[in-house]
Amino acid sequence: MQDSHRASDKLHYICQTYTEKKTNPQGQGVLEIGKQFQYTSAFEAEGRAEREFRSKLCVGADAYMVSEDPETGEVSTPTFLARLGHVPEFEAF
Template identity: 65%
Template sequence: MTDEPESAFKVHYICQTYTEKKTGRAGQVALVVDKQFQYTTAEQARERAERENRSDTCAGADAYSVTEDAGSGEVSEPTFLVRLGNVPEFDAF
């Protein structure tokens, strides 16, 4: 048995979709996270975001990557691969 350390960092590729939800009596619309999918490549996440964004129920979709430090569990800020449709501002992410 060897004690080889695992890779210090792992990249996660994610597709996240949004829907619009009416809030309050004034009928204001807010974006809410609808679905989230994880992939092994950036291309897979980008393609899924493009497919999901074509759906009538999808307000918008992001495909992004984050890097996780396996030792500490800390996750980096997202690096966007594509942002389609109505998506939240980065600060709200």
């Protein structure tokens, strides 16, 4: 699906948090998705990402937007609104 948004597309604003799972005794870890919250505006998603990151319950948080074609169910590539702390590279998203 293209990144351009048609009038019929449904927009989803998402806050996603990340935690770090330790994989060995040296302390190296991998990122895991913690929580996901969906909102009706970019402002709400960004605000939640900032609050979650400040809470220290996660190592990073993203706020992003995707558009969904209701006819096909296809979802666009995410457009990031905020990326805070330790988050995965875009290619891994």
